[in-house]
Amino acid sequence: MAKPHKHNTLHKSPKSKETPHNWDLSALFADNEQASQYLATTYKQAKAFQEHYQNTLATLTPKDFYTALLAYEQLIERISRVMTYAFLLFAQDTKKGDIYAQYELKSNEAHSLLVFFELEFCELESKVQQAFIKQAHTHTFYLQTLLQAKPYQLPLSAEQALIATSSVGVNAFSRLFDEHLSALKIGKNKQSEEEVLAELHSPKRKKRKQAQKAFTKSLEDSSPLLCYILNMVRKDVAITTKLRGYPSKEAPRHLSNHITQKSVDSMIDITTKHYHIVQDYYRIKADLMGIKLKDYDRYAPLFSHASTMHYNQAIELVTQTYKGFSKEFGTIVEKALQEGWISSHPMPNKRGGAFSHGSVPSAHPYVLLNWTGNRRDAFTIAHEFGHMIHQELSKKVGTLSHDTPLTTAETASVFGEMLLFDHLKSTLSKQELLPIYAGKLEDIFSTLFRQVVMTNFERAIHSKDGELQIADFDRIWQEENAKMFGKSVELTKNYARWWSYIPHFIHSPFYCYAYSYGQLLVLALFGLYKSGKCKDFVATYTEFLSLGGSKAPSELIKAFGFDIESDRFWEIGMQEVRAMLEEFHSLLHASGYKVRKLKR
Numbered sequence: 130m131a132k133p134h135k136h137n138t139l140h141k142s143p144k145s146k147e148t149p150h151n152w153d154l155s156a157l158f159a160d161n162e163q164a165s166q167y168l169a170t171t172y173k174q175a176k177a178f179q180e181h182y183q184n185t186l187a188t189l190t191p192k193d194f195y196t197a198l199l200a201y202e203q204l205i206e207r208i209s210r211v212m213t214y215a216f217l218l219f220a221q222d223t224k225k226g227d228i229y230a231q232y233e234l235k236s237n238e239a240h241s242l243l244v245f246f247e248l249e250f251c252e253l254e255s256k257v258q259q260a261f262i263k264q265a266h267t268h269t270f271y272l273q274t275l276l277q278a279k280p281y282q283l284p285l286s287a288e289q290a291l292i293a294t295s296s297v298g299v300n301a302f303s304r305l306f307d308e309h310l311s312a313l314k315i316g317k318n319k320q321s322e323e324e325v326l327a328e329l330h331s332p333k334r335k336k337r338k339q340a341q342k343a344f345t346k347s348l349e350d351s352s353p354l355l356c357y358i359l360n361m362v363r364k365d366v367a368i369t370t371k372l373r374g375y376p377s378k379e380a381p382r383h384l385s386n387h388i389t390q391k392s393v394d395s396m397i398d399i400t401t402k403h404y405h406i407v408q409d410y411y412r413i414k415a416d417l418m419g420i421k422l423k424d425y426d427r428y429a430p431l432f433s434h435a436s437t438m439h440y441n442q443a444i445e446l447v448t449q450t451y452k453g454f455s456k457e458f459g460t461i462v463e464k465a466l467q468e469g470w471i472s473s474h475p476m477p478n479k480r481g482g483a484f485s486h487g488s489v490p491s492a493h494p495y496v497l498l499n500w501t502g503n504r505r506d507a508f509t510i511a512h513e514f515g516h517m518i519h520q521e522l523s524k525k526v527g528t529l530s531h532d533t534p535l536t537t538a539e540t541a542s543v544f545g546e547m548l549l550f551d552h553l554k555s556t557l558s559k560q561e562l563l564p565i566y567a568g569k570l571e572d573i574f575s576t577l578f579r580q581v582v583m584t585n586f587e588r589a590i591h592s593k594d595g596e597l598q599i600a601d602f603d604r605i606w607q608e609e610n611a612k613m614f615g616k617s618v619e620l621t622k623n624y625a626r627w628w629s630y631i632p633h634f635i636h637s638p639f640y641c642y643a644y645s646y647g648q649l650l651v652l653a654l655f656g657l658y659k660s661g662k663c664k665d666f667v668a669t670y671t672e673f674l675s676l677g678g679s680k681a682p683s684e685l686i687k688a689f690g691f692d693i694e695s696d697r698f699w700e701i702g703m704q705e706v707r708a709m710l711e712e713f714h715s716l717l718h719a720s721g722y723k724v725r726k727l728k729r
């Protein structure tokens with residue numbers, strides 16, 4: 130277990146020794162042996178639960194139902210504990226896939242004994258259901274959401290047939306899509322998709338242009354297949370909508386996000402109306418680079434300052450940031466660093482990327498990082514620590530109500546990034562701040578505006594009947610993107626084919642808008658925090674996070690005096706983006722850059 134470092138390391142050179150953090154999994158299990166025994170006991174308990182309760186729910190009193198619900202939750206938590214342990218072992222060493230698969234198989238066996246519980250509850254008489262819900266305490270919302278899905282469920286035998294054939298239905302096209310794209314060898318250097326897209330961030334224009342050309346060529350070669358797959362997904366969405374009787378093709382997504390069609394429509398409408406913010410930014414970017422921007426210049430780095438950082442310095446920075454916001458948040462971060470919640474550095478066979486796993490309420494979250502020494506990595510730490518704080522605070526609502534829908538899942542993480550950004554604003558020089566501002570704005574554009582462009586693209590393609598041709602997809606993609614960029618970025622002919630590698634269109638139709646939703650929510654919350662108009666913001670925000678997924682997002686956000694059903698709510702976040710762009714503009718001006726005036 131890593132020791133905490135309390136000393137200030139701000140002035141050490143990046144070459145000085147870093148103090149990595151490592152996981153201590155003993156909060157879950159001492160070893161594999163203990164985990165296996167625990168799982169065996171869980172299986173026996175699940176069997177006993179099934180024997181005791183199956184086909185009896187209708188006869189229970191509300192009090193007895195609540196007892197059963199808690200017992201059910203306990204069993205789900207036991208299974209999650211084992212699966213968390215297996216997942217973390219695997220994330221730490223991806224060569225341990227076989228161990229993971231073993232645990233998964235046994236866990237599924239235990240889980241299948243419990244599946245009757247939710248189904249049987251949904252089949253009860255409405256009067257009985259309501260009586261049970263009334264006495265379900267923090268699990269009221271969980272039970273209500275089970276019922277929301279019910280009108281769209283098919284008879285059990287039909288559901289079973291769909292589950293049985295799911296891996297050869299649209300899911301098979303999803304897998305084909307993944308396998309095809311990950312096998313691509315792009316350009317003369319035979320690069321992967323990830324590697325070639327990373328070159329769009331190169332300071333060398335020639336390199337970016339080459340990457341764009343090579344990637345387009347590769348997509349063109351695959352176009353008949355990718356076009357076919359997207360058409361199959363369109364058909365699946367149409368069939369499922371009709372079969373289950375959803376009011377629209379996007380309705381199931383809003384249902385699982387716990388939000389209304391009206392709220393989504395108004396968010397998309399407001400965002401679309403503010404595309405000019407994106408155009409203003411890219412006009413400045415073009416001026417700074419002294420070129421007419423083309424699509425492959427979008428991600429070009431603007432300032433060439435060294436952006437390396439020492440791990441200890443980043444940890445110190447993030448800790449100070451959270452401490453400065455709230456003592457309670459600071460305490461969680463310090464505990465995490467001292468008690469083995471963090472795995473910080475890349476290791477052989479360790480999984481890439483970063484995440485915070487909520488684990489189970491009776492243990493604590495685990496955060497995986499892959500520190501590379503880039504200043505951007507400090508924002509990743511702030512992001513994952515935000516998730517971690519959210520997960521830790523919401524432990525008290527229990528396993529069944531712990532998880533949040535995507536619409537609020539990214540609140541604490543993106544809010545944490547804003548806190549770090551704000552902290553840096555008061556500590557860095559103008560020169561150091563410029564790239565951070567540009568990075569933040571471009572981040573916001575990709576999570577907010579770009580995701581709405583994608584949703585508008587999806588709305589357009591799913592509104593049409595019959596199969597679409599490659600050229601149809603090209604045209605709609607180009608049209609929707611051109612609305613956002615206006616004349617600020619020239620979209621070359623090559624760019625038209627870039628709809629074809631976006632995984633969300635295939636894996637989870639109408640998923641993208643939730644990112645925009647979350648981003649605007651955070652901007653509104655952060656603006657409220659900075660304005661000082663909300664007297665007990667920190668306490669309200671802490672309570673908001675502590676409730677986890679135990680209430681609907683609209684309900685949770687009401688505590689701040691916001692109404693997410695109102696158009697005006699989305700304007701607040703938009704004003705924040707605008708303000709950030711204006712700050713960036715003034716900063717450029719003050720640093721001696723010649724930039725044109727902002728248009729609006």
Ligand SMILES: [Zn+2]
Binds near residue numbers: 512516539542
């Ligand atoms: Zn996240």
